Amino acid sequence: MTARTCSDILVEPLPGTAKQEKVYVLFEWPGGWSRDVLDGDTFGPELTRLLKEKLAGHAGLQLIRRPGRKGHQVGNMHRCYLVWAQSACMEMLLLTGPEKIVELDLTGPGRNGGGSIDSPLVLVCTHGRRDVCCAVKGRPLAAGLVEDFPELIWESSHTKGHRFAPSVLLMPWGYSFGRLNLEAGRAMVRAAATGEYFYPSNRGRGIYDARGQVAELAIARRLIEAGEKVHYGDLSALDKHVVHVDGREWDVDMEQKEVSGIVSSCGDEPKTSRVWVAV
Structure with a gap:
């Protein structure tokens, strides 16, 4: 390669x-x-x-x-x-x-x-x-x-x-x-x-747009790192707002960040894209 x-x-x-x-x-x-x-x-x-x-x-x-x-x-x-x-x-x-x-x-x-x-x-x-x-x-x-x-x-x-x-x-x-x-x-x-x-x-999770995916993952990581067991379906996201089935809710602060050097497919030239990240 x-x-x-x-x-x-x-x-x-x-x-x-x-x-x-x-x-x-x-x-x-x-x-x-x-x-x-x-x-x-x-x-x-x-x-x-x-x-x-x-x-x-x-x-x-x-x-x-x-x-x-x-x-x-x-x-x-x-x-x-x-x-x-x-x-x-x-x-x-x-x-x-x-x-x-x-x-x-x-x-x-x-x-x-x-x-x-x-x-x-x-x-x-x-x-x-x-x-x-x-x-x-x-x-x-x-x-x-x-x-x-x-x-x-x-x-x-x-x-x-x-x-x-x-x-x-x-x-x-x-x-x-x-x-x-x-x-x-x-x-x-x-x-x-x-x-x-x-x-x-x-x-x-592909049922969400990019912001929802980032938000849900940020909360999942926070809970898992705190020692909590999380199962698929426990969390749902609407844009930056995440809800747990037990009633807890979070708003995830996000920002767009420029990332350079991304190669989308083999043989393509590197490019710069903007991605959402949880802050």
Whole structure:
């Protein structure tokens, strides 16, 4: 890898960079993933058009597969997970093909005949056609984690933030993580099994905008460092205002900070961006 490999540049803080989405369709697709899975090259122009119309403004699509050779083998039925991150609700159903996504009712749980899923899912971005970092750093992480958690780990198409590779999405809560090594990844998955909040490498919860993500993470860190156990769903954020389920409330002071030297994708020139930080 070259000196300009984007995820080797560690100048940007992680909080506030999570993929923003409230509803997800996670569709098992072992075949090739084009640079953008909805650019027409993965599913063809006509089905891609229908999928875009179906999902626009309603849900994000992640293609998933099992790590290793196993992930490239699938029968006539494809697993499809529907996630409503705000309520941390996830269902699984079997579809005969991607065209069936168009027929789904994404307005809420319990409307597609799927079974409820109680265990978390960990999506590791390995989308090398989008950015080389995701293949070089994502695939080893996925391969390492699946050895310990064979039912929870999936390779995923682009999760946003390949400059933080390995980039990970945690379902059903919609948290993004970045720069996870294998040891931290294992700790995160173990914590997720009981819903315990994992702060290291946490980029934020994608149901919030950048300010809300930064605010929630700041309070979570404060509580964890004080020795308090925090679980996903304990905190909710509205801009800089954070509320705990037990009634406690905080306002988090924030400011924008200029960060220079950010390389958004491998091969790009460094740039300067403004980020939100808790003060």
